[in-house]
Amino acid sequence: MKKILRLGIALMIAFSASIGLTAFADEKDVVSSLTVDETQVSYGNITEVGRSYTKYITLKNNTTADMVVRLEVTNYNDKNESSATDWIAFAGGKRKYDIKADSSVQVGLRLMVPNDAKGGTYYAKVKADNGKEDEEVEIIVRADVASEDYKYGGEIAEQSVGFFNLGDSITAKAKVRNTGTAGFSAHYLVQYKNAFGLSEWKQVAEETCDVIPGAEETFTVADERAKVGYGIFTVEQRISYVDAEGKQKEVILSHAVLNLPWWVLAIVGGVIVLIVAIIIVIKNRRKKAE
Numbered sequence: 467m468k469k470i471l472r473l474g475i476a477l478m479i480a481f482s483a484s485i486g487l488t489a490f491a492d493e494k495d496v497v498s499s500l501t502v503d504e505t506q507v508s509y510g511n512i513t514e515v516g517r518s519y520t521k522y523i524t525l526k527n528n529t530t531a532d533m534v535v536r537l538e539v540t541n542y543n544d545k546n547e548s549s550a551t552d553w554i555a556f557a558g559g560k561r562k563y564d565i566k567a568d569s570s571v572q573v574g575l576r577l578m579v580p581n582d583a584k585g586g587t588y589y590a591k592v593k594a595d596n597g598k599e600d601e602e603v604e605i606i607v608r609a610d611v612a613s614e615d616y617k618y619g620g621e622i623a624e625q626s627v628g629f630f631n632l633g634d635s636i637t638a639k640a641k642v643r644n645t646g647t648a649g650f651s652a653h654y655l656v657q658y659k660n661a662f663g664l665s666e667w668k669q670v671a672e673e674t675c676d677v678i679p680g681a682e683e684t685f686t687v688a689d690e691r692a693k694v695g696y697g698i699f700t701v702e703q704r705i706s707y708v709d710a711e712g713k714q715k716e717v718i719l720s721h722a723v724l725n726l727p728w729w730v731l732a733i734v735g736g737v738i739v740l741i742v743a744i745i746i747v748i749k750n751r752r753k754k755a756e
Contacts, residue, residue, distance in 0.1 A: 500535060500596045502603050507592075509577055511612040516581040520557065524604060525594055526570040535563045535596050537573065542606065544588035545681040548647070550588035550609050553578050571730040577609055585615030586679055587649030608676070610648065614738050618705040619646025622717055623682055627656075627701050631725045636670055636694040638703050640685045650708035651678050654685035661698040661722050670694070670701075677707070696725045 503524040512519065527533040538561070539554045557574025565571050575592065587610050610616065621643050628637035642652045654672040671687045685705070696724040702720040709715045 478597070485505060499528055499601050500533065500600075500603055500685050501528060502594065503606060504604045504605065505603075506608070507575060508666050509607075511577060513580045513584065513609050514614055515528055515611065517579060518580070519577045520610075521575050522572050522576060523592075524570050524572050525565060525603070526564065527565040527567060527596075530567050532567055533565045534595050535565055535571075535594050536564070537561045538593045538595070540591050540593060542591050544545045546678055547680045548586050548588045548678070550577065550590040550607060552582070553609070553698065554590055554592070554604075554607060563612055569674040575605075575607065577607075577610065578634060579609070583611050584647070585611050585613035585617070585713055586647035587611075587616075589649065589676070589678055591654075606676075607678050608649065616647045616730050617710070618646055618650060618708045618712045619679075620650055620652070620677065620715070621645065621709065622705060622707070625703065625705065625717065625719055625722065627719055627721060629685065629721065631723065632728055634695050634725055635695055636699070636701055636723060636725070637692070638641045638671070638687045638701065638702060640705050642677050642685070642705060643682045644679050646710065646726050647679050648708075649676050651675070652683060652685075652703075653706040658694055658701045658723070659698045661700050667702070668694075686755050694725070696698045696727055701721050701727065 479730075500526045501687055507521045507523060508752060523709065525535055527625060529533075539551055541549055541551050555578060557576055563571050563573070563590070587608060588605040589609075592605040592607060596602075596607070608614065615752070623641040623643040627638040636658060638656045640654060644650065651674060652675045654671065655669070657667040657669050659665045659667050670691050671685075671689070671751060673685055677683045699722070700720065701723045704716060704718050706714065706716045709737050
């Protein structure tokens with residue numbers, strides 16, 4: 467009996483070890499992918515047009531097999547009026563790279579600024595595709611032509627924090643507009659704490675993105691972190707941007723917020739209806755009495 471028990475334990479250990487190794491291998495396969503050392507490439511302030519400037523990125527194959535990577539230049543987004551897409555070329559004209567297993571290659575991104583380029587911030591995007599779904603790498607490219615036309619123009623187009631919410635979620639929204647020619651980074655933060663007591667601030671949302679010239683970015687609270695529960699809270703929304711004078715500004719909106727479940731509103735509505743009905747009945751009885 468003891469021999470059978472020992473044999474069963476040994477088999478269980480071996481089975482568990484094999485499962486652990488399989489899980490580890492699967493996890494390794496999931497983690498392995500195409501990566502890049504820089505997801506954002508900036509050429510800084512360019513004071514001389516009609517020249518070319520080169521920056522380098524490193525693509526790495528983290529898998530155990532050889533990989534073919536193709537490069538493509540696309541628009542930053544559909545709002546991009548000042549596009550540097552046509553300015554970018556790959557060093558040596560090479561768009562296809564064969565990367566050995568667990569190896570890396572360096573790619574030169576050459577920016578060719580036209581002679582007639584006006585002052586402003588120009589954006590583009592470089593995509594590196596290894597042919598596998600959901601493993602495409604994107605590199606954001608930014609070039610600032612710092613001539614006399616280079617002007618900031620950030621402003622808050624809209625901001626709000628809901629005072630009353632029928633549910634357990636906080637609602638907040640802000641819009642940052644860029645009326646200038648220079649791009650800038652906007653930072654959005656929403657946090658809350660209990661209105662009563664000395665509780666610490668808890669973060670609900672945080673996001674940073676570039677607001678490109680002539681565009682408007684919308685920030686909202688829309689994920690699971692917005693579900694803070696029921697009660698009275700103090701909610702604070704902070705928006706940082708660069709104004710028309712080139713100064714970093716921060717706008718803060720903070721006030722009390724009430725979150726209630728729907729059934730509380732139903733009860734209140736029922737009570738109001740009942741009170742109105744009682745008042746009507748009393749008035750009718752008084753008229754009849756008179």
